[in-house]
Amino acid sequence: QSALTQPPSASGSPGQSVTISCTGTSSDVGGYNYVSWYQQHPGKAPKLMIYEVSKRPSGVPDRFSGSKSGNTASLTVSGLQAEDEADYYCSSYAGSNNPRVVFGGGTKLTVL
Amino acid sequence: QVQLVQSGAEVKKPGASVKVSCKVSGYTLTELSMHWVRQAPGKGLEWMGGFDPEDGETIYAQKFQGRVTMTEDTSTDTAYMELSSLRSEDTAVYYCATDSGGWYLFDYWGQGTLVTVSS
Numbered sequence: 001q002s003a004l005t006q007p008p009s010a011s012g013s014p015g016q017s018v019t020i021s022c023t024g025t026s027s028d029v030g031g032y033n034y035v036s037w038y039q040q041h042p043g044k045a046p047k048l049m050i051y052e053v054s055k056r057p058s059g060v061p062d063r064f065s066g067s068k069s070g071n072t073a074s075l076t077v078s079g080l081q082a083e084d085e086a087d088y089y090c091s092s093y094a095g096s097n098n099p100r101v102v103f104g105g106g107t108k109l110t111v112l
Numbered sequence: 113q114v115q116l117v118q119s120g121a122e123v124k125k126p127g128a129s130v131k132v133s134c135k136v137s138g139y140t141l142t143e144l145s146m147h148w149v150r151q152a153p154g155k156g157l158e159w160m161g162g163f164d165p166e167d168g169e170t171i172y173a174q175k176f177q178g179r180v181t182m183t184e185d186t187s188t189d190t191a192y193m194e195l196s197s198l199r200s201e202d203t204a205v206y207y208c209a210t211d212s213g214g215w216y217l218f219d220y221w222g223q224g225t226l227v228t229v230s231s
Binding site: 032034038045046047052057091093098099100101103104105 | 158164217221223
């Protein structure tokens, strides 16, 4: 049982937009603006795509955007491309609790 | 640019210990907060512990306390994660990852080390 709840799957056609949700509690997602999103292709290490809810690291396309409302964070992928097909994980800082950071169970994004 | 290169796959028997290394290049280990995250086959990511610059010490996830030890050799810029009393449920890919922001965001990752626990 993961601490953050994500839908197991999402899909969209090339060029479309898809949004993946990540629901936590007031002790993690709702309590801090330290939500991150990671992309993981099969057999590869995760890659940071979004940090601090909506910031993109250098090199990440602006097709990827993040937002948060209350205890739920969201990742939106616009203009879907074939290479966006991957697993996506959210994470949130959880303050002085233990564990200090919690992850979602992951969402498999399929580009149809 | 930070690069993290981990040691190779390991096969261990239940009850044994495993020590995984993570060699840093591009930066020195003292400039980074190193963490360890694992992923069981077909499962999600799980934080095991890491250095918290606010606390000035390594914090271990409660689930692993007493079984995990994370150390650093600053002379070789190599971080280590040792997990003891291995059981089959510890079969996973273990990643080292750095946190540049100090808020448990992991911006650079090693390639992963598969640890298989089997009798």
